[in-house]
Every structure is written in structure tokens, then in C-alpha cells.
Amino acid sequence: MIEVKDLLIKYGNHTVLDHLQLHVGSQESIAIIGPSGCGKSTLLYALAGIIKPQSGTIEINGEAVNGTRKETGVILQSYGLLPWKTVWENASLGLQIRKLPKKDIQTKVSKILKQLHIIDQKNKYPVQLSGGQQQRVAIARALAIEPDLLLMDEPFSSLDAIVREELQHVLVDTYYRKKLSILFVTHNIEEAVFLGQKIIVMQPNPGSIRAIVENEHFGDPDLRKKKSFHETCVKVRQLMEGQTE
Missing domain, CATH: 3.40.50.300 (P-loop containing nucleotide triphosphate hydrolases)
Incomplete structure (x- = not known):
């Protein structure tokens, strides 16, 4: 690899x-x-x-x-979410850049947001989310492009112990x-x-x-x-x- x-x-x-x-x-x-x-x-x-x-x-x-390569997903410490975009818009950003059909974007993003248990937050902005929810959005955005490699720089460092462990299980x-x-x-x-x-x-x-x-x-x-x-x-x-x- x-x-x-x-x-x-x-x-x-x-x-x-x-x-x-x-x-x-x-x-x-x-x-x-x-x-x-x-x-x-x-x-x-x-x-x-x-x-x-x-x-x-x-x-x-x-x-x-x-x-950069299109099959690599990257998550930085700051999450890198765009504050003027909703959860849905942030999660779908990579797919939009790749100009996927809207129907495919809808399917992929819906599936990932459901898997990460944040589909009910899809219309909110990052400032309205907890740190753990923001991190889930960052993970969703990285996974939406269906990478074969995921790179993460201290992904959970700013979260409290309970949320950190929860997201560690999500990652596994x-x-x-x-x-x-x-x-x-x-x-x-x-x-x-x-x-x-x-x-x-x-x-x-x-x-x-x-x-x-x-x-x-x-x-x-x-x-x-x-x-x-x-x-x-x-x-x-x-x-x-x-x-x-």
C-alpha cells in the first residue's frame, strides 16, 4: 500500500x-x-x-x-469545516468538487451521515455542533470520497475522554x-x-x-x-x- x-x-x-x-x-x-x-x-x-x-x-x-491524490482522505486537528456551510454541505464538499451527479451525492452522503449518527444534524452549521459532532462531520467528509487511505492528525485531541473513546469505537x-x-x-x-x-x-x-x-x-x-x-x-x-x- x-x-x-x-x-x-x-x-x-x-x-x-x-x-x-x-x-x-x-x-x-x-x-x-x-x-x-x-x-x-x-x-x-x-x-x-x-x-x-x-x-x-x-x-x-x-x-x-x-x-494530493483523490483516493486519500485527510482529517486535520482543526477539522477544517467551512463555518458558512451546513453539515450536509461540508460532508458533500469532496463529492461536489469531483462533480459527481447530485443523485449519487445524495445517496453517499445520506448513508455516511446515518452511519455516523448525525443525519439529524444535516441542516446545522458547525458552530451549532458539539466538538464530537464536528469531528463526525470531518470524518463523514473524508469517507464520502470513498478513500483507500485515511490520514488523521490528532483527530480526537480536543475532545473530552468519553467522546474521544466513543469516536475511537466509531473509527474501528x-x-x-x-x-x-x-x-x-x-x-x-x-x-x-x-x-x-x-x-x-x-x-x-x-x-x-x-x-x-x-x-x-x-x-x-x-x-x-x-x-x-x-x-x-x-x-x-x-x-x-x-x-x-
Whole structure:
């Protein structure tokens, strides 16, 4: 699905990502975690085609990434909702840009808003919604284009714990229904362990991959209640602190 080879990204004279290598298989859910300044968001934006590297290559499904691709859905921290557009208009924006027939837009957007339980909010504006509802709209807009890859930058960081966990379950359900690949950046260890089949632990100065943790318990809705969940959280924390196994 994704092949990253010798990725070098600099901001001025500062090296953010140093010849990074990464392979992501088809239909995998990948968490990217690490301290501030390790290049997590930069990597995500490079995969989205928003940032151009100084050297190295990124291929998705065998094709080089040279700018944004229509099959990639992106959700940023700010949600990116247009305040002057309704829930329906925000969710359908990508399809309108692609000039799909109105009937197809109606069908696709209705289905996704129902799946995310916000169809009853379709005529409201973002300012009239809670943070969790706004995030659902952002997810709906990204999924409406039927992406094969969903990139998310700290998608739930501004939400309270209960809403965050609710939307984490929504994301897992979406992953299984849509059969897509997901990469998301987070600072939250528990979120990374709950949502990541693989957890990429990054280190700074310059940004590189310290370790990749395989999470065999991904997809268990009761994972947070189990010993294995806490054991994996401890393992990830130790790696982030530079400890070896």
C-alpha cells in the first residue's frame, strides 16, 4: 500500500525527517506516536502530498506521490469545516468538487451521515455542533470520497475522554466496514494502543522510527479492560522514553 524510501525533509537547515523508511500494508490501521518535534505530522503531510520532501520517494499502490491524490482522505486537528456551510454541505464538499451527479451525492452522503449518527444534524452549521459532532462531520467528509487511505492528525485531541473513546469505537467500526488503510498521529499512548494494529514509535533530532510495535489485540472492543492493553501501553511508553525491551 505505502512504501517510503530514504525520506528526507528539512525546514530550512533543520532536518525534520532523516532518510526515513516505512512500509504499510493494505488495510492496516497504523498509529504514529512520539514526542513533540519528532516529525509525526510532517510525515503525515508528506504522505498526503501536502509537503514535498527534499529527497526520497513515497509510493501509494505503486504510484509516486507528487501532490494530493483523490483516493486519500485527510482529517486535520482543526477539522477544517467551512463555518458558512451546513453539515450536509461540508460532508458533500469532496463529492461536489469531483462533480459527481447530485443523485449519487445524495445517496453517499445520506448513508455516511446515518452511519455516523448525525443525519439529524444535516441542516446545522458547525458552530451549532458539539466538538464530537464536528469531528463526525470531518470524518463523514473524508469517507464520502470513498478513500483507500485515511490520514488523521490528532483527530480526537480536543475532545473530552468519553467522546474521544466513543469516536475511537466509531473509527474501528469504520475501518472494518470500509476496508481501508488508516494512519493517524497521536500523543496519547492509550489511543495508539486501542486504534493501532501497528504502533510506530518515533524519536526526534532528527525524526526517525525508533520501533514498530505489533498489536495483536487490535479490534477488541473491550481491550481497555484487559491486562494485555496495559502491558502494551507500558511497552510503548518505555520505547518513547528510550528504554529497550
